[in-house]
Amino acid sequence: xINALKKVPLLVPLVLVMAILxxxxxxxxxxxxxxNVLVAAAILAIPGxxxxxxxxxxxxxxxxxxxxxxxxVACCSAxxxxxxxxxxxxxxxxxxxxxxxANGLVITKLxxxxxxxxLATMVIVRxxxxxxxxxxxxxxxxxxxxxxxxxxPLGIPMPIVLAVAVAALAWWTINRxxxxxxxxxxxxxxxxxxxxxxxxxRIRIAVYVLVGLSGGLWGLLxxxxxxxxxxxxxxxxxxxxxxxxxxGGTALLGGRASIIGTVLGAVMIxxxxxxxxxxxxxxxxxxxxxxxxxIAALALxxxxxxxxxxxxxxxxxxxxxxxxx
Amino acid sequence: MTTRTxxxxxxxxxxxxxxxxxVLLVLCTPVIAPGFLEIENLQSVLRESAYVGIVAVGMxxxxxxxxxxxxxxxxxxxxxxxTLMAFNGxxxxxxxxxxxxxxxxxxxxxxxxxxQLRVPPFVATLGSLFVFRGIAxxxxxxGPRTLPYEQVDSPFAKLGSLNFAGLPVPFxxxxxxxxxxxxxMHRTAIGRRTLAYGSSPSAARFCGISDTRIRLFxxxxxxxxxxxxxxxxxxxxxxxxxxxxxxxxxxxxxxxxxGGTALKGGKGTLIGTFSAVFLVSVLNEVxxxxxVESAYQRIVLGCVLIVALTIDGLRTRFxxxxxxxxxxxxxx
Numbered sequence: 001x002i003n004a005l006k007k008v009p010l011l012v013p014l015v016l017v018m019a020i021l022x023x024x025x026x027x028x029x030x031x032x033x034x035x036n037v038l039v040a041a042a043i044l045a046i047p048g049x050x051x052x053x054x055x056x057x058x059x060x061x062x063x064x065x066x067x068x069x070x071x072x073v074a075c076c077s078a079x080x081x082x083x084x085x086x087x088x089x090x091x092x093x094x095x096x097x098x099x100x101x102a103n104g105l106v107i108t109k110l111x112x113x114x115x116x117x118x119l120a121t122m123v124i125v126r127x128x129x130x131x132x133x134x135x136x137x138x139x140x141x142x143x144x145x146x147x148x149x150x151x152x153p154l155g156i157p158m159p160i161v162l163a164v165a166v167a168a169l170a171w172w173t174i175n176r177x178x179x180x181x182x183x184x185x186x187x188x189x190x191x192x193x194x195x196x197x198x199x200x201x202r203i204r205i206a207v208y209v210l211v212g213l214s215g216g217l218w219g220l221l222x223x224x225x226x227x228x229x230x231x232x233x234x235x236x237x238x239x240x241x242x243x244x245x246x247x248g249g250t251a252l253l254g255g256r257a258s259i260i261g262t263v264l265g266a267v268m269i270x271x272x273x274x275x276x277x278x279x280x281x282x283x284x285x286x287x288x289x290x291x292x293x294x295i296a297a298l299a300l301x302x303x304x305x306x307x308x309x310x311x312x313x314x315x316x317x318x319x320x321x322x323x324x325x
Numbered sequence: 326m327t328t329r330t331x332x333x334x335x336x337x338x339x340x341x342x343x344x345x346x347x348v349l350l351v352l353c354t355p356v357i358a359p360g361f362l363e364i365e366n367l368q369s370v371l372r373e374s375a376y377v378g379i380v381a382v383g384m385x386x387x388x389x390x391x392x393x394x395x396x397x398x399x400x401x402x403x404x405x406x407x408t409l410m411a412f413n414g415x416x417x418x419x420x421x422x423x424x425x426x427x428x429x430x431x432x433x434x435x436x437x438x439x440x441q442l443r444v445p446p447f448v449a450t451l452g453s454l455f456v457f458r459g460i461a462x463x464x465x466x467x468g469p470r471t472l473p474y475e476q477v478d479s480p481f482a483k484l485g486s487l488n489f490a491g492l493p494v495p496f497x498x499x500x501x502x503x504x505x506x507x508x509x510m511h512r513t514a515i516g517r518r519t520l521a522y523g524s525s526p527s528a529a530r531f532c533g534i535s536d537t538r539i540r541l542f543x544x545x546x547x548x549x550x551x552x553x554x555x556x557x558x559x560x561x562x563x564x565x566x567x568x569x570x571x572x573x574x575x576x577x578x579x580x581x582x583x584g585g586t587a588l589k590g591g592k593g594t595l596i597g598t599f600s601a602v603f604l605v606s607v608l609n610e611v612x613x614x615x616x617v618e619s620a621y622q623r624i625v626l627g628c629v630l631i632v633a634l635t636i637d638g639l640r641t642r643f644x645x646x647x648x649x650x651x652x653x654x655x656x657x
Contacts, residue, residue, distance in 0.1 A: 106631060110631070110634075110635045111635070112631060112634040112635060113588050113634070115588065116579075116582055116588065116630065116634050117631065117634070119575055119578070119579065119630070120627040120628070120630040120631045120634075121627065121631075122575075122627075123575075123623045123624075123626060123627035123630070124623065124624050124627030124628065126623055127620045127621060127622070127623030127624035127627065128620075128624060129620075130619070130620035130623070131618065131620035131621055131624070134620075135620075231620070235571075236571075239451065239454075242451070243451070246448055282462070282463065282466055283462070284459045284460075284462030284463045284466070284567065285459065285463070286459075287455045287456070287458055287459035287462065288455060288456050288459030288460065288463075290455050291451075291452040291453060291454065291455025291456035291459065292452065292456060293452075294448060294451060294452035294455070295438055295442070295444055295448070295449060295452035295453070295456075298442075298444040298445065298448045298449070298452075299438070299442035299443065299444050302442065302443035302444060302445075303442075303443070
């Protein structure tokens with residue numbers, strides 16, 4: 001039990017926040033509300049899980065917010081053009097995978113730093129989405145697309161089904177497959193990974209394609225919810241996705257991944273957003289609380305690291321500091 | 326030493342490459358964008374670039390020290406809101422004082438998170454981005470803060486639109502900040518130490534460079550530049566709320582990186598940053614005058630960024646990354 005807590009440090013604060021909300025509001029514990037929280041968390045967990053791979057590798061993908069927009073637009077405009085639903089869904093996923101592939105190729109073959117490469121594709125893809133829609137909404141009315149968000153196979157909301165499937169697959173991949181080991185190996189020391197003969201470039205490209213695909217799925221869910229696609233969807237989503245992973249305890253510098261942590265991170269963020277809504281606080285507090293949460297989580301991690309290592313690696317002997325002054 | 330036999334081509338490109346591109350682009354403008362070289366248009370380009378450029382000075386130091394500051398957008402929104410509140414309450418002097426103080430405080434908060442709580446800079450400033458913007462939203466819950474209409478002729482409100490000897494005042498302020506930044510980076514101990522720290526934090530620590538002081542210096546500097554930038558920004562648009570300048574941090578970081586400052590730290594070029602700021606805005610202006618929609622402008626700018634960084638990757642093979650020894654040498 002204590003071991004489990006150590007592995008998933010987010011569990012205690014999450015239970016704490018839920019207890020506070022249960023005591024301070026009447027509605028938080030109602031079935032409908034809890035379901036709302038879990039559905040929102042499920043939608044956020046899907047890209048979070050994919051982003052976990054990216055951060056485990058020690059890299060970021062900033063373009064995922066724009067992917068959400070372009071994938072949504074692709075699906076909606078395919079539906080408007082009268083193409084079958086299956087094709088429209090595949091189009092969105094294809095757009096996501098293609099953006100991921102482009103990211104991977106630019107990063108590995110052209111040698112551009114991931115931060116800047118995905119920053120550039122973020123701008124390009126957002127531009128493509130705005131240019132294609134000419135700033136207009138692409139409104140659809142598609143029960144099939146709606147089913148992705150609001151459907152209930154066996155009474156369970158569809159996003160939760162999807163998120164559980166994605167998270168289970170990701171957990172298995174990270175912990176039980178060669179590919180997962182390789183991703184973490186690249187994250188902890190890329191040069192060592194290359195020298196041991198791992199196909200580093202191919203793994204990195206694969207991870208970016210995964211993130212792109214999850215962005216495509218995220219776009220489908222968002223567009224399904226709103227029944228429209230446009231160039232403004234998904235603004236700032238990349239920060240949400242990264243925040244979830246960092247909250248979940250995946251090390252920022254790579255080498256380790258915690259899928260369960262990421263899922264709990266998504267639940268944590270959506271619980272807080274929901275709680276602040278129930279308490280009628282202005283939306284501004286939601287931003288502040290997410291920011292503070294992020295800082296607190298990382299400060300705690302840093303503190304634990306320092307305790308474990310004694311004085312810590314960052315300390316310079318006092319004598320050296322004095323002589324420098 | 327192998328460094329002596331190297332062709333200096335790579336290093337020449339480091340400092341002057343973007344400037345050369347800028348000159349080339351401007352020389353082409355009579356053909357590709359007639360009307361660009363008219364005085365009024367040039368003045369507007371200089372004026373519009375000022376606030377990005379000013380913050381880019383601080384960001385050049387941050388990236389050269391091996392860290393990002395992702396919170397500058399939130400800092401700018403918060404500082405602008407507070408500045409307008411101070412102006413409405415106490416006039417010009419209060420506004421200027423409020424801008425610099427708020428910016429500095431934001432920077433100190435970041436530095437505190439990084440040095441005292443030991444949160445990595447990327448996450449600390451990502452978190453404080455949310456927090457600063459959130460506070461700006463809180464302060465503007467009942468509508469954006471604006472300059473009162475009867476004050477639009479006051480000297481403060483005119484600061485952003487005045488010209489001095491034909492040059493816009495915001496541009497002059499920006500040029501001053503760049504000059505000060507250059508002196509700070511190349512002629513002072515703390516500037517050299519920042520570069521040394523960026524190229525190798527652990528080597529710097531063994532030389533007795535205090536990482537707390539470097540972080541404090543860098544993030545306070547970013548805060549102060551945001552304060553100055555807020556003054557030129559707010560006196561031009563006269564209104565601010567929590568959503569002011571969404572995505573500003575990426576604009577600034579893009580300019581610094583395009584200018585040739587190494588993302589891994591240890592190498593900063595303010596001349597490059599200066600030219601990159603204008604390269605982006607001239608390119609924007611050319612696209613606008615050719616009737617290219619803003620959506621396509623983004624695509625072009627993104628491609629420029631990728632091309633520039635690809636060239637940078639090739640360049641590294643000629644000149645090598647920023648070296649620790651070179652960083653400590655007094656001239657560059």
